[in-house]
Amino acid sequence: MTVVGRRERKKLATRAALRETALRLALRHGVEHVTVEQIAAETDIAVRTFFNYFSSKEEAMVAAVAAEADALIGEFRGRPRDEPVLRALREAVAHVMAVSDTEALRLIVRAPSLLPQRLAVYATREKALAEAIADRLGLSPDDLYPAVCAATALTAMRVVLERWLDQPADHAALREQTEEVIGLLAAGLERRLP
Amino acid sequence: MTVVGRRERKKLATRAALRETALRLALRHGVEHVTVEQIAAETDIAVRTFFNYFSSKEEAMVAAVAAEADALIGEFRGRPRDEPVLRALREAVAHVMAVSDTEALRLIVRAPSLLPQRLAVYATREKALAEAIADRLGLSPDDLYPAVCAATALTAMRVVLERWLDQPADHAALREQTEEVIGLLAAGLERRLP
DNA sequence: ATGCATCGATGCATACTGTGCAAGTTGACT
DNA sequence: AGTCAACTTGCACAGTATGCATCGATGCAT
Numbered sequence: 001m002t003v004v005g006r007r008e009r010k011k012l013a014t015r016a017a018l019r020e021t022a023l024r025l026a027l028r029h030g031v032e033h034v035t036v037e038q039i040a041a042e043t044d045i046a047v048r049t050f051f052n053y054f055s056s057k058e059e060a061m062v063a064a065v066a067a068e069a070d071a072l073i074g075e076f077r078g079r080p081r082d083e084p085v086l087r088a089l090r091e092a093v094a095h096v097m098a099v100s101d102t103e104a105l106r107l108i109v110r111a112p113s114l115l116p117q118r119l120a121v122y123a124t125r126e127k128a129l130a131e132a133i134a135d136r137l138g139l140s141p142d143d144l145y146p147a148v149c150a151a152t153a154l155t156a157m158r159v160v161l162e163r164w165l166d167q168p169a170d171h172a173a174l175r176e177q178t179e180e181v182i183g184l185l186a187a188g189l190e191r192r193l194p
Numbered sequence: 195m196t197v198v199g200r201r202e203r204k205k206l207a208t209r210a211a212l213r214e215t216a217l218r219l220a221l222r223h224g225v226e227h228v229t230v231e232q233i234a235a236e237t238d239i240a241v242r243t244f245f246n247y248f249s250s251k252e253e254a255m256v257a258a259v260a261a262e263a264d265a266l267i268g269e270f271r272g273r274p275r276d277e278p279v280l281r282a283l284r285e286a287v288a289h290v291m292a293v294s295d296t297e298a299l300r301l302i303v304r305a306p307s308l309l310p311q312r313l314a315v316y317a318t319r320e321k322a323l324a325e326a327i328a329d330r331l332g333l334s335p336d337d338l339y340p341a342v343c344a345a346t347a348l349t350a351m352r353v354v355l356e357r358w359l360d361q362p363a364d365h366a367a368l369r370e371q372t373e374e375v376i377g378l379l380a381a382g383l384e385r386r387l388p
Numbered sequence: 389a390t391g392c393a394t395c396g397a398t399g400c401a402t403a404c405t406g407t408g409c410a411a412g413t414t415g416a417c418t
Numbered sequence: 419a420g421t422c423a424a425c426t427t428g429c430a431c432a433g434t435a436t437g438c439a440t441c442g443a444t445g446c447a448t
Contacts, residue, residue, distance in 0.1 A: 007415055007424075035404065046427050051406060084386035116310030119317055123309060137385060144357075148375055149383050151353045152346040159345045163338075181342055188382040189343050191331055192278035201395070201444055208397095229433065240398050245435065 015053050015063075017043050022060040023104050031061065031111040058117040064104055065118055069125040072096045077132050085133055089153050090182045094175055106165045122158060126151050156181045209247050209257075211237050216254040217298050225255065225305040252311040258298055259312055263319040266290045271326050279327055283347050284376045288369055291355075300359045316352060320345045350375045 004012075021043045025034045036057050040047045054060040075092035083091075108114055129150035134141040141147075160181050164174050198206075215237045219228045230251050234241045248254040269286035277285075302308055323344035328335040335341075354375050358368050 005416070010415090011425080036406090037404080048407090048428070049426055052425075056405075082387055084384050086384045115317060116314040119313035120310040123313060137387060144371075144374060145378065145385065147353050147357070148350050148378055149385070151349045152379070152383065155345045155349040156342055159341050163341070177338075180338060184339065184342055185346070186382050186384040188380050189346065190278050190280045190380040191339065191343070193276060193331060199445070204444095205396080230435090231433080241434095242399070242436090243397055246396075250434075 014043075014045065014049075018045065018050060018053055018060055019063040019067075022057065023064060023107075026061055026111075027104065027107055031107065031113060056117070058114055061111075062108055062114055062118045062121050064101070065108055066121045066125070068096055068100060068105075069121060070128075073125065073128050073132055076129070077135075081136065085136060085149060086153065086182050086186050088136070089157075090178055093157055093178055097174055098171065102165070102169045105161075109162055109165050122154055126154055129154060153182075153185065156185055208237075208239065208243075212239065212244060212247055212254055213257040213261075216251065217258060217301075220255055220305075221298065221301055225301065225307060250311070252308055255305075256302055256308055256312045256315050258295070259302055260315045260319070262290055262294060262299075263315060264322075267319065267322050267326055270323070271329075275330060279330060279343060280347065280376045280380050282330070283351075284372055287351055287372055291368055292365065296359070296363045299355075303356055303359050316348055320348055323348060347376075347379065350379055 018039060022034065022039050025038055025042065034057065036050055037047055039057065039060065040050045043050075050060075054063070072092050075095050076088055079088035079091060108118060126147075127150075130146040131141045133139075133149055134143065134146040137146070139146055157178070160174075160177050164177055167173070212233060216228065216233050219232055219236065228251065230244055231241055233251065233254065234244045237244075244254075248257070266286050269289050270282055273282035273285060302312060320341075321344075324340040325335045327333075327343055328337065328340040331340070333340055351372070354368075354371050358371055361367070
């Protein structure tokens with residue numbers, strides 16, 4: 001196991017505390033009205049130190065999304081090896097979303113000022129997911145398929161999530177819509193006028 | 195036709211001038227070393243006025259990408275109605291990229307600090323593309339298929355473009371790789387361990 | 389052409405963001 | 419205990435971004 005010293009534990013704790021404070025303040029006052037100074041003060045941390053952890057207030061706020069994306073990749077890697085890629089992804093999403101904080105997620109997804117940073121988070125996770133897919137299939141991470149599959153699948157999940165957050169929270173509906181989208185990707189996206 | 199007065203023409207000219215100056219300075223000095231003050235001065239515009247056109251220096255720099263995305267959607271809408279969606283997209287991409295400034299594009303795509311804004315541009319164009327797809331197929335823009343198809347196809351194009359920009363400019367290769375990706379999406383993305 | 393209403397450009401003030409640097413603390417390891 | 423490396427902090431400073439008031443240019447009706 002990875003033996004973590006006090007130092008690393010404190011760092012993780014500080015990072016988590018900043019992330020939670022940022023989100024809490026955003027929920028209370030609205031994303032736009034929270035400043036780094038407030039986040040730092042509320043966490044009892046110097047402003048300068050905040051910037052040692054996050055390069056912007058937006059990054060701190062979408063850190064929750066980043067954590068969920070990491071969890072998704074972890075779940076995916078834990079799926080049985082003989083399971084097809086898209087099905088494994090579908091199940092991974094279901095497991096992660098089951099324990100997700102819908103209220104916070106809705107706040108983050110609906111804030112226009114967080115859109116660029118949120119998308120950047122997904123984009124960086126694309127790489128990790130592509131590697132996981134390549135591992136699963138015994139391909140090279142440089143192949144086209146893992147890259148495209150990771151990127152498009154994540155994007156499809158994002159679309160589903162955004163649509164789902166616009167309706168009353170219903171986890172059964174989310175599962176259903178996830179399956180529908182995965183079905184689309186699996187069956188092929190080509191269409192023409194009937 | 196839309197009759198544009200002198201006022202609107204000047205606005206468009208100013209916006210284009212700012213966009214071009216931003217890009218030119220970025221090419222000369224590097225994205226990170228360009229300030230709004232420089233862009234404004236070089237365009238002979240007040241700094242305050244710059245912010246009437248773009249909400250950040252990053253937005254001005256990725257404006258070229260936004261213009262290309264708009265052109266892509268225009269080409270797509272101009273394709274024959276009986277053409278399948280993905281094939282129409284493939285052809286639209288080919289036409290837009292044929293007249294694209296590869297050097298500028300490479301600069302924008304490779305700059306990490308522009309990633310969030312660039313992705314935000316794609317995301318906003320997703321909506322327009324989804325509408326165009328819905329129009330083509332006679333579906334509602336609220337249907338799942340247009341939203342997912344627009345989002346995933348744009349994402350797939352992005353992946354291809356990013357990979358292509360990492361190799362020497364060769365438009366034949368780009369066309370080939372575009373076709374390959376569209377083929378993937380058309381055939382379905384599901385895969386499993388052999 | 390004149391006069392009026394609107395829109396856009398600008399300067400100013402101000403709050404906030406983000407980073408380099410140097411000094412002080414704390415943790416890890418011997 | 420002592421030493422080194424890593425982390426925190428304060429300070430200075432450049433740059434970003436917005437509200438507000440003002441001034442000039444444009445569009446339009448008469």
